[in-house]
Amino acid sequence: MATTLSINGKERRVDADPTKPLLWALREDLDMPGTKFGCGMGLCGACTVHIDGNAVRSCITPISAAAGKAITTIEHVATLPEGKKVSEAWIALDVPQCGYCQAGQIMSATALLTKTPKPSDKEIDAAMSGNICRCATYLRIRAAIKQAAGIAEVVEA
Amino acid sequence: MSAVLDMDRRSLIKATLIGGAVLAFDARMAFAATKPGEVATVINAFIRINADNSVTIGAKNPEIGQGVKTMLPMLIAEELDVDWAQVHVEQTIADEKRYGPQLAGGSFATPMNWLPMRQAGAAARQMLVQAAAARWGVDPASLTTGGGRVMQVGGKHAVTYAELAAEAAKQPAPDLAKVALKDAAKFTIIGKSQIGVDTPAIVAGKPLFGIDVTMPGLIHAAVEMCPAYGGTVRSFDDSAVKGKPGIIAVVPINSGYNPKGANDAVAIVAQSWWAADKARADLKIVWDDEAARTYSSAGFEAGADAAFGKGPETSIVNKGDADKALVGAAKTVNARYHYPFLAHGTLEPQNCTALFKDGQIEIWAPTQLPQPGRMLVAAALGIPLEAITINLTRIGGGFGRRLSNDYMVMVAQIAKALPGRPVKLIYTRTDDLRHDFFRPAGWHSFEAGLDAQGRLIAFKDHFVSLNRDGKPAQGATMNPTELPAPLIADVSYGATFLDNNVPTGFLRAPMSNGLSYAFQSFLDEVALAAGLDLPEFLRRTLGEMRTIKGGEGPQAVDFQTGRARAVIDKVCAMANWQGRSGGNGKGRGFAFYFSHRGYFAEIADIAVNSGGGVQVDKVWVAGDVGSHIINPINAVHQAQGSVIDGIAQTIIGQKIEIVNGAANRTNFHDFPLARINAAPQDIVVEFVRSDNPPTGLGEPALPPIIPAVANAIFAATGKRIRSLPVVPSQLV
Ligand code: FES
Ligand code: FES
Numbered sequence: 049m050a051t052t053l054s055i056n057g058k059e060r061r062v063d064a065d066p067t068k069p070l071l072w073a074l075r076e077d078l079d080m081p082g083t084k085f086g087c088g089m090g091l092c093g094a095c096t097v098h099i100d101g102n103a104v105r106s107c108i109t110p111i112s113a114a115a116g117k118a119i120t121t122i123e124h125v126a127t128l129p130e131g132k133k134v135s136e137a138w139i140a141l142d143v144p145q146c147g148y149c150q151a152g153q154i155m156s157a158t159a160l161l162t163k164t165p166k167p168s169d170k171e172i173d174a175a176m177s178g179n180i181c182r183c184a185t186y187l188r189i190r191a192a193i194k195q196a197a198g199i200a201e202v203v204e205a
Numbered sequence: 206m207s208a209v210l211d212m213d214r215r216s217l218i219k220a221t222l223i224g225g226a227v228l229a230f231d232a233r234m235a236f237a238a239t240k241p242g243e244v245a246t247v248i249n250a251f252i253r254i255n256a257d258n259s260v261t262i263g264a265k266n267p268e269i270g271q272g273v274k275t276m277l278p279m280l281i282a283e284e285l286d287v288d289w290a291q292v293h294v295e296q297t298i299a300d301e302k303r304y305g306p307q308l309a310g311g312s313f314a315t316p317m318n319w320l321p322m323r324q325a326g327a328a329a330r331q332m333l334v335q336a337a338a339a340r341w342g343v344d345p346a347s348l349t350t351g352g353g354r355v356m357q358v359g360g361k362h363a364v365t366y367a368e369l370a371a372e373a374a375k376q377p378a379p380d381l382a383k384v385a386l387k388d389a390a391k392f393t394i395i396g397k398s399q400i401g402v403d404t405p406a407i408v409a410g411k412p413l414f415g416i417d418v419t420m421p422g423l424i425h426a427a428v429e430m431c432p433a434y435g436g437t438v439r440s441f442d443d444s445a446v447k448g449k450p451g452i453i454a455v456v457p458i459n460s461g462y463n464p465k466g467a468n469d470a471v472a473i474v475a476q477s478w479w480a481a482d483k484a485r486a487d488l489k490i491v492w493d494d495e496a497a498r499t500y501s502s503a504g505f506e507a508g509a510d511a512a513f514g515k516g517p518e519t520s521i522v523n524k525g526d527a528d529k530a531l532v533g534a535a536k537t538v539n540a541r542y543h544y545p546f547l548a549h550g551t552l553e554p555q556n557c558t559a560l561f562k563d564g565q566i567e568i569w570a571p572t573q574l575p576q577p578g579r580m581l582v583a584a585a586l587g588i589p590l591e592a593i594t595i596n597l598t599r600i601g602g603g604f605g606r607r608l609s610n611d612y613m614v615m616v617a618q619i620a621k622a623l624p625g626r627p628v629k630l631i632y633t634r635t636d637d638l639r640h641d642f643f644r645p646a647g648w649h650s651f652e653a654g655l656d657a658q659g660r661l662i663a664f665k666d667h668f669v670s671l672n673r674d675g676k677p678a679q680g681a682t683m684n685p686t687e688l689p690a691p692l693i694a695d696v697s698y699g700a701t702f703l704d705n706n707v708p709t710g711f712l713r714a715p716m717s718n719g720l721s722y723a724f725q726s727f728l729d730e731v732a733l734a735a736g737l738d739l740p741e742f743l744r745r746t747l748g749e750m751r752t753i754k755g756g757e758g759p760q761a762v763d764f765q766t767g768r769a770r771a772v773i774d775k776v777c778a779m780a781n782w783q784g785r786s787g788g789n790g791k792g793r794g795f796a797f798y799f800s801h802r803g804y805f806a807e808i809a810d811i812a813v814n815s816g817g818g819v820q821v822d823k824v825w826v827a828g829d830v831g832s833h834i835i836n837p838i839n840a841v842h843q844a845q846g847s848v849i850d851g852i853a854q855t856i857i858g859q860k861i862e863i864v865n866g867a868a869n870r871t872n873f874h875d876f877p878l879a880r881i882n883a884a885p886q887d888i889v890v891e892f893v894r895s896d897n898p899p900t901g902l903g904e905p906a907l908p909p910i911i912p913a914v915a916n917a918i919f920a921a922t923g924k925r926i927r928s929l930p931v932v933p934s935q936l937v
Contacts, residue, residue, distance in 0.1 A: 064477070072479040076425075081417040082410020084601075086552050087634040091873040094552060122410030138408045142400045142838055145846055146270025147407035148414060148552045148601030176881045180873065182552040182602045183270045184849030186884035188842065 051111045055080075056124035066112035071095040073111050074121060082122040082151050086180070093179030096152035097121050103159035105178075122151035130161040130196070137196040145183035153179050157193050166197055246370035248329040249378065250303050251281055251322070258353050258367040260287055263297040265304040266314050267573050268403070269603030270846075271903040272839035273314045275402045277322050279835060283394040284326030284387055286350040287366070294402040299575035299595035309573040309600070310608050310711065312801035312901025315835065319899055324381040331379045336372035337364055389833070398838035403599060415571030415598040416631060418558040424453055425478035426619050426630040429485050430460055430470040430640050433866030435706045436494025437467045445487035451476040452484055456622045460640070461581055461614040462708055472619045478631050497866040500706045502546070502646070505863070508703040509648040509669040513541070517667050517699025522685035525695035527652075530663035534654030538734050542651070542723040543928040546861040547644035547712055547854065548870065550878050553601020554637045557612040559620035560627040565592045566620060570613050571600040578610035582617040604850075605711035609642045638876050639868045642710025643861055645671045645681040649723045654695075659735030661746050663695045666724075671709060672702035678709040682716055688724065688799070691753045691764065692746050706866055713850060714904040717800035721908030722855075722915065722929060725796040729916045730925065738784045739795045739916065740773050740806075768804045768829045771893050773797055775827035776806040779891060785920060790814070792921025796912035803905030804829040804893075807848070809885075811917040817933030819856040821883075821914060824848050826890045826906055831899040834892050844890040844906040851910035853879035856931045 050063045053070075055078065062073045069088075074080045074097075086094030088107045095107040098120040106114075125131035134157045137143075144150045153176065160167055160175040167175065172193050181189065246254050253261040262281050268274035278294045297304055305321060306313075330350055337355040338345040341362050349356050356363040366373075389395075406413055431437060443455040452475050457468040471490055475481035512518075531537055558569040566586065572578050575595045583590050600607060616630040632640065647670045654663035670681035683700065690696045712718060725739070732742035750767035776782070776795070786793050790813045797806040805828045812820050826844050834840045853859055857877050861868045870876040890906075915926040922936055 065480075068477075068479055072477065076477050076479065079419065080410075081412045081419065084414075084552075085416065085554065085631070087873050089634070089872050089874075092552065092878075126409065135408050139400065139404050142398075142404055142842070144270075144401060144404055144407045145272070145842060146268075146552070146600060146602045147401075147403065150407050151410050154408065173881050180552065180878045180880060182550060182604075182878055184846040184853075184879055184884065185842070186849060186879075186881045187845055187888060189881065190884075 051115050053111060053114055053119060054117065055119045056121060062111055064111065067110045070097065070106040070109045070111050070114045070119070074106065080121055080123055084148055084151055086149070092149070093152040093156060094149050096155040096179065098155060098159060101159065101162060103156045122155060125154060125158055128158060128162070131158040133196040134158045134161060134192070137192040141188050141192045141195065143185050143188040143192050145185055149179060149181045153181065153189055157189070157196070161193065161197055166199060167193070246374050248332060248370065248374055249325060251325045252285065252329045254366050254370040256367055258365045259291045259293055260285065260353065260366070261293045261295050263304070264294050265297045265307050267307070267309040267571075267575065267597050267600055267603070268296070269309045269573060269600040269607070271309065271314070271603070271843065272401060272836060273309065275399055275839065276836050277314065277318055278402070279394050279399060280318065280322035281326035283392055284323045285330050287353040289394050289399060291353050296597050296599070299579065299597055301576055307575055309603050310605065312803070312904045315899050315901040316802060321381070323386055324384055327384045327386050328379045328381055329373075331384055332373040332376040333366055333369050335376045336369045337362070340369070340372065395835050396833055396837065399836050401839070413599040414553055414601050415558070415569060416553055416556045416601070418569040418598060418629060420627050423558070423627045423629060424474055424476060424623070425481050426472045426474045426616065426628050427478060427482040427485055427633070428458070428470050428472045428615060428630060428636070429488055429490060430636065431492050431494055431497075432639065433492070433494040433497035433706070434462065434708055435497035435866070436492045437463055437469045438471060439491040439493040441471050441491065442489040445489070446473060446484045449480070449484055449487070451480045454623060455488070456619050458615050458618040459585065461585070461611050470615060472615065472630070474619060474623065474628060478629070482633060494866065497706050500866045501864055502862045505646060505671070505703055505705070512669045512701035512703070513648075513650050513667060518701045519699060521668070521683055521698035521700055522690050523697045527663045527665045527695045527697040530695035531652060531654040531665070534663055535657040536655040536734050538653045538731050540651050540727055540730055540925070540927060542649045542727060544647050544719045544722055545929060546646045546707065546863065546868070547859055548638050548641040548861050548868070548876055549604045549606035549712055550638065550876060551602030551604055551606050554632045554634060555606070555612040556629065556631040557616040558627060558629040559616045561617070561620040561624050564588060565594070566617055567594040567596070568613060568617065569596045569598055571598050571607060572610055572613060573600070573603045573605070573607040574610065578613040581610050581614045585614050586617055586621050604713045605715060606641060609710055611640070634873070635871045638870045638872065641868070642679070642708045643868070644712035644715070644718065645678050645707070645709040647681065647719045647723070649727075651727045653727070653731045655731065655735050659737065661689060661693055661731065664689055664693060665696070666698045668698065668700040670700070670702055671705035671707065673705060673709070677702050678705060680709045680711050680715045683720060686753070686755055686764065687720060689728070689746055692748065707863055713847070714800055714907040717798060717904070717908040718851070718854065718911065721796065721798040721800070722911040725798060725909065725912030726915045726926065729912070729919065740777050740782060743773060743797055744770060762802055764799055768895055769797060769799060771895070772804045772806040772827040772829050775891065775893050776808050776825050779827060779889060780808040780825040782808060787917065787920030790921055792917040792919070794913045794915065794917025794920055796909040796916060798905070798908040800908055801905040802830070802900035803902065805906050805909050807909040807913045809910065809913040809917045811914060811921060813918065813921050813936050815937070817936035819914070819918060819931060819936070821852050821856070821885045824885050824888045824910065824913075826888060827893060828890070828906055829893040829895050830902055830905070831897040832894055833899045835899060840892065840902050841890045843902040845888045847904065847906035848888050848910045849879050849884050851907045852883060852914060855911050855914045855929060857883055858930050860930055
C-alpha cells in the first residue's frame with residue numbers, strides 16, 4: 049500500500065505498511081539516513097524530525113499519521129532560517145563528539161528557536177530534555193543554542 | 206568458552222605493547238589507491254598529494270567520538286609542513302600491515318602514535334625536499350618547507366608539493382627512526398584547536414555511521430539471542446515467520462559467546478529491518494538454558510557476603526604485615542563498598558554490514574577492534590584472514606562496547622548463508638542493553654590504620670568480583686599498584702572471583718571507574734578519621750616527589766607522585782578549596798585518580814533536594830597528560846564528557862540487574878542515560894603541562910568525578926555513599 053508524504057517540500061511515495069514508522073520509511077525506503085535510530089520508543093530523540101514545525105519522534109510516528117503534513121528532516125533543516133543559524137553554531141562550537149545524536153539535537157534546537165527566539169536557560173534544558181547525548185555534549189549544546197539565538201558570546205577553548 | 210572475549214583481550218594487550226618509539230608501520234607501503242579520475246600521487250601509507258596541492262591524509266583508527274580522526278592527521282600534517290586548510294582526511298580500511306595497530310581503546314591513540322604519525326609526515330616531507338634538491342642540483346640542507354611548498358633559503362627556487370610529488374614518490378623512503386622531527390616551538394597545527402573533520406557532514410545529516418551503510422540489494426537482519434548468557438538453541442519453529450511478506454530467511458547462528466558449533470541466536474532476514482524485527486514475535490525458540498538461568502544479582506550479592514566471611518582466595522599484593530600494623534594502629538577505619546553491573550548504552554545500537562561472495566567477505570563495521578574481529582570471522586566462517594576486507598565506519602559511541610565483535614561475527618554468518626547479498630544486522634535497544642559486555646559488579650571490604658599522628662600506616666582490601674573460565678572476568682581485575690599500596694609499607698589486597706555467566710567487558714576507564722569510586726570514597730573516610738581533608742591527606746600519603754615503578758616491560762606505567770601533587774594543588778586553587786565544607790543540602794567533594802597515564806584531580810559542588818535528588822552544580826578538573834594538548838578544543842570536550850558520564854554512573858540510577866541469568870533492563874526508561882538537566886552549569890578544565898610525552902584523554906578524566914560527587918554528598922548530608930547508584934530515598 050502506498051502512502052504519499054511531503055518531505056522537505058517534495059512529494060514522496062512510500063510503498064510500505066502504513067503502520068511502518070516514519071523513521072524506517074526515511075532510512076529504508078527514501079534513502080535519507082540522516083534521521084537516526086536510538087531507542088525506537090520515543091525516549092532518546094535521535095529520530096527527531098519536524099512535522100508541521102513541531103519536533104516529533106519519527107520512531108513512534110506511523111507514516112499514515114504523517115501523510116498530508118509537512119515533514120522536515122536534518123538533510124533540509126539548514127534551509128530554514130533558524131536551522132541555518134543552529135547548524136552554523138553547531139559547527140563553530142564543534143558540538144559533536146561521536147555525532148550520532150546530533151541530527152536530533154539540531155532538529156529540537158531549531159524547533160525551539162523557531163517558537164522561542166530568546167529562550168531562557170530553563171527553557172533550553174526543557175526543550176532539549178528529550179534528546180539524549182551519550183557523549184554528553186550538553187554544555188556545548190546549551191552554548192550553541194545561545195549563540196544561534198544571539199544570546200551569548202562564544203566562550204570556548 | 207568465550208571466544209569473543211578472549212581474542213579481543215589478547216590483541217588489546219598485544220597492541221599496548223607497541224610503544225610509541227617502535228615503528229608501527231612500513232613507510233614504503235602505499236596509501237589506498239586513488240579513486241578513478243583523481244590525479245594524485247601516493248607518497249606513503251598515509252599521504253597522497255593531490256594535483257591542486259591539497260593533501261589527503263589517512264586516518265587509521267576507528268573514530269568513536271574521541272576525536273582521533275582529526276588528531277592523528279594533525280600529527281602527520283604538522284610534520285609534512287602543510288596548512289591544515291590544505292588537508293582532506295580519509296578513513297583508512299583495517300590493514301595493520303599497512304597502517305600499524307588500529308584500535309580505539311585504552312586511551313592508547315596518543316601515546317602509541319605521537320611519534321609514528323609525526324614520523325610518517327616527516328618522512329614524506331624529507332622525500333619532497335630530496336626531490337627538490339635533485340631537481341635544482343642543490344644541497345637539501347639549503348631547502349626549507351611551509352604551506353605545502355619547498356623553498357630554497359634565500360629565495361631562488363620555490364615549488365609546490367603537487368609539482369614535486371611524482372619525483373618525491375621515487376625517492377628512497379627514509380629510515381623512520383632517523384627522520385628529523387620539528388622543534389616543538391615551531392608547531393603550527395599541534396596545540397591549535399581544530400574542528401572535527403566530520404563535523405560539517407554530521408551537522409548536514411550525511412551518512413557516516415555503520416548503521417547508515419547502504420548499497421544496491423541491501424537486505425536486513427534482526428536477531429533473537431538467548432536471553433540467559435550461555436544458553437543455546439534447543440529447537441526453533443519459524444513456520445509463522447517464513448510466509449510473511451518481505452521475509453527472506455531464518456538463520457540460526459552463534460553469537461561468539463558460546464563455543465563454536467552451538468548456536469545461541471536466530472536471525473531473521475527481510476527486505477526491511479523493521480519487518481525483520483517485527484517478525485521476531487512469531488519466531489518460537491526453545492532454549493537450552495537451565496544452567497545459565499541459575500545466575501542472578503541476588504546470588505552474586507550472597508556470594509560476595511560469603512566471600513567476605515571466608516577471606517580472599519587469591520592475593521593481589523602483600524607486603525609488610527598489614528594485620529600486625531592494624532593491631533598497633535591508633536585508629537582503624539572499616540567499610541564495604543559496592544558498584545553494580547553497567548551497560549554501555551552507545552546511542553548507535555550495535556550493527557554491522559557484510560557481503561559474502563566467492564569465498565570472500567567484505568565487512569562494514571563500527572568496531573573499536575577490527576583486527577580481532579577479522580580473526581573471529583575467519584574462525585567462524587572457516588576462511589583465511591586474507592579473504593576478509595574490513596571497512597571502518599564512523600562509530601556512534603564506543604565507550605568500550607565495540608571492543609567486542611559479536612555483531613561482526615553474527616552478520617558474517619548470516620552473509621555466508623546468503624551469498625551475494627549484502628546484509629545489515631541491527632540490534633534493537635533492548636538487544637543492545639541485554640546483550641552487552643557489561644562493566645562487572647564489584648565489592649570491596651576495606652580496612653585502614655592510622656598512627657597517632659594521623660598517618661596512614663596500614664591498608665587492606667578484599668576485592669570481590671566475577672570470574673570467567675577460572676580467571677578474573679574481563680574488566681574485573683585490580684593491579685597490585687592500585688593506590689595507596691605503593692605508598693605505604695604494610696598492605697594486603699586480596700580477591701575472590703565469583704562463578705559467573707554474565708559477559709563482561711571494558712567500560713570507558715575500565716576497572717578504574719569502579720576502583721576510583723571505592724578507593725577515593727573510602728580514603729575520604731580515612732582522611733576524616735585523621736582529621737584532614739582528602740587533598741591534604743593524599744599530599745601527606747604521597748610523600749616526597751619520586752617515581753614509583755609500575756612493573757617491568759614496555760607496558761609498565763610508572764607513577765610520579767609529583768605529577769599527582771601538581772594536579773591536586775591545581776584543582777584546589779582553581780576551585781578555591783578551603784577544606785571540608787558543606788551542610789544544609791549543599792556540599793563540595795574532591796577526588797584524585799591516576800589512570801591511562803593521566804593524572805586527574807576533580808572537585809564537585811553539589812546540592813541535594815528535599816526528595817533526595819542530587820544536582821551537580823559545578824565541577825573543576827585539573828589534568829596532566831604530558832607536554833602537549835594536541836587539539837585543545839577536543840581535549841576540553843573529552844574531559845567535560847567524561848565528567849558527565851561519571852555523574853550519570855553516580856546519581857541517575859544506572860544499574861543492570863541479573864535475573865534468571867539475563868540482564869533485565871529494556872530501554873532508556875529503566876536504564877537511564879544522562880540528559881541535559883544532569884549536566885552541571887559549568888565544568889572548568891585546565892591542564893598542567895609536564896615534561897612527559899603526551900598521553901590520551903578519552904578516559905582518565907572520568908574516574909575521579911564519581912568519588913568527588915559521592916564525597917560531596919557526604920559533605921552535604923553526612924551520609925556516606927557506599928553503594929552505587931545513589932538511591933534518593935536514602936538521602937531524605
Ligand atoms: S529513536 Fe526515536 S526517540 Fe529514540
Ligand atoms: S555526540 Fe555522541 S551521542 Fe551525542
